[in-house]
Amino acid sequence: MNIPYTVEERPDTGLTNGKLGIWLFLASEVMLFGALFSTYIILRTGAPEWPHGELNILLGAVNTVILISSSVTMVMAWASLKLNDWGKHRLYLISTFLLAGWFLVNKYFEYKDHLDKGEGPWHSTFHAIYFTLTGLHGIHILGGMIVMLYFIGPGAKLWKTSPEQFANRIEATGLYWHFVDLVWIFLFPVLYLL
Amino acid sequence: MHSDSAEVKKSIRTYITVGLALLMFTGITVAANRFHFGVPVAVTVALLIATMKGSMVASIFMHLSHEKKWVYGALILTVLGFLILMTVPMFTVADSIGKPVPAIGGARAGEHAGH
Numbered sequence: 001m002n003i004p005y006t007v008e009e010r011p012d013t014g015l016t017n018g019k020l021g022i023w024l025f026l027a028s029e030v031m032l033f034g035a036l037f038s039t040y041i042i043l044r045t046g047a048p049e050w051p052h053g054e055l056n057i058l059l060g061a062v063n064t065v066i067l068i069s070s071s072v073t074m075v076m077a078w079a080s081l082k083l084n085d086w087g088k089h090r091l092y093l094i095s096t097f098l099l100a101g102w103f104l105v106n107k108y109f110e111y112k113d114h115l116d117k118g119e120g121p122w123h124s125t126f127h128a129i130y131f132t133l134t135g136l137h138g139i140h141i142l143g144g145m146i147v148m149l150y151f152i153g154p155g156a157k158l159w160k161t162s163p164e165q166f167a168n169r170i171e172a173t174g175l176y177w178h179f180v181d182l183v184w185i186f187l188f189p190v191l192y193l194l
Numbered sequence: 195m196h197s198d199s200a201e202v203k204k205s206i207r208t209y210i211t212v213g214l215a216l217l218m219f220t221g222i223t224v225a226a227n228r229f230h231f232g233v234p235v236a237v238t239v240a241l242l243i244a245t246m247k248g249s250m251v252a253s254i255f256m257h258l259s260h261e262k263k264w265v266y267g268a269l270i271l272t273v274l275g276f277l278i279l280m281t282v283p284m285f286t287v288a289d290s291i292g293k294p295v296p297a298i299g300g301a302r303a304g305e306h307a308g309h
Contacts, residue, residue, distance in 0.1 A: 014262040023265050027272040034279045042283050057224065064220045072213035075255045079209070082202045178255045185247045188220075189240035193227045 007164045022172040026179050029140075033183055036136065040129050040190065051126050054119075056110060060192040063106050064184065070099035071181040074174045081167040086159065090152070093170070096177070097148045100141055107138055130191055137187060140180045147173050212254045219247050 005017040013020055044050055077092035114120065114127070121131040151170060158166040223243045231239065253259040258269075 013264045015264055020264060020268075023268050027268050030272050030276055031279065034276045038279050038283050041280070042287055045284075046287055057227070061220060061224050065217060068213060068216045068220065071216075071251060071255050072209055075209050076206065079202050079206050083199055175256055178251050181255075182248050182251045185251065186241075186244050189223055189244050193223065193240055194233075194237055 006168065007162065016168055018168055018172050019175075022175050026175065029179060033133075033136070036129075036133055037186070037190075040133065043125050043129055047125060051124070054126065055130070055192045056113070057192050059106055059110050060188050063103050064188050066099050066103045066106070067181045067184050070096045070103070071178050073099065074177045078167065078170045078174050081159075081163070081170055084163075089170075090156075093148060093152055097145060097152060100145045100148070104138060104141055104145075107134065133187055133191065137180070137183055140183070144173070144177050144180055147176070208254060212250050216247050216250060219243050 003017065007016065009016055010020075073092045073095040077089050077096060080086075080089035080092055111131075119127055121128045151166075151173065155169070156166075158169070223240060226239050226243075227236070230236075258265070
């Protein structure tokens with residue numbers, strides 16, 4: 001049985017089922033990260049002191065530039081499909097995947113540096129919330145990469161049989177990816193600068 | 195969402211412009227951090243810039259500037275839930291902000307609160 005309204009919009013919502021679904025999923029993600037941001041505020045306001053300069057601002061800023069660039073390439077991957085340019089779509093989607101990988105490599109070095117100094121999540125309240133927030137965000141990056149890898153590989157054949165549906169799937173992937181970027185836009189100043 | 199080719203081509207210019215603006219704002223955020231403002235000013239500046247950047251990502255990249263009412267409906271509920279999530283726990287600590295955390299079981303406050 002085919003899933004209904006994957007290409008045409010539902011008359012009552014004016015949206016495809018996939019698009020409404022991804023927005024509802026993102027709503028739940030807002031609450032997930034919101035709970036952790038709320039926890040951060042409680043911990044920080046309750047702490048007599050809060051460490052500054054513990055994190056590598058340059059690496060954090062580089063990762064911000066990487067994620068913003070990946071958001072641009074992701075939206076361009078979708079726009080290329082709308083312009084029927086398969087070659088450019090591949091180029092942009094693979095670029096997004098590589099940028100995401102670069103982000104995680106930087107994160108690995110950042111984590112390694114802290115762990116080598118014995119500053120794991122157990123070290124202090126600051127390190128506990130830092131590893132929790134960035135770890136959860138990192139898992140989201142990894143999840144996005146798995147989805148992108150699917151569309152670079154076996155999922156790409158859908159373009160030949162149902163290009164509209166494929167474009168809708170890339171749009172949903174993009175919405176998720178932009179959300180992950182949006183979360184980092186707040187994590188960077190909150191954890192690295194303030 | 196746009197599906198017309200001409201509209202998409204026009205949007206591509208917007209995506210690149212917004213991407214460059216986001217990079218510029220990131221630079222401003224990092225540069226502002228070097229001025230060592232007081233905590234309230236630093237928090238306000240950093241969160242103001244982050245909110246501007248977040249709004250640009252949401253409205254342009256996520257196409258929220260021209261979405262269907264069902265998406266806005268879901269997001270309005272989310273924003274309400276988010277605000278409750280952020281403010282209600284604050285009431286539990288509002289009277290003790292800036293004060294040392296009371297010692298528990300004879301341990302010093304600092305050992306529990308971050309160092």
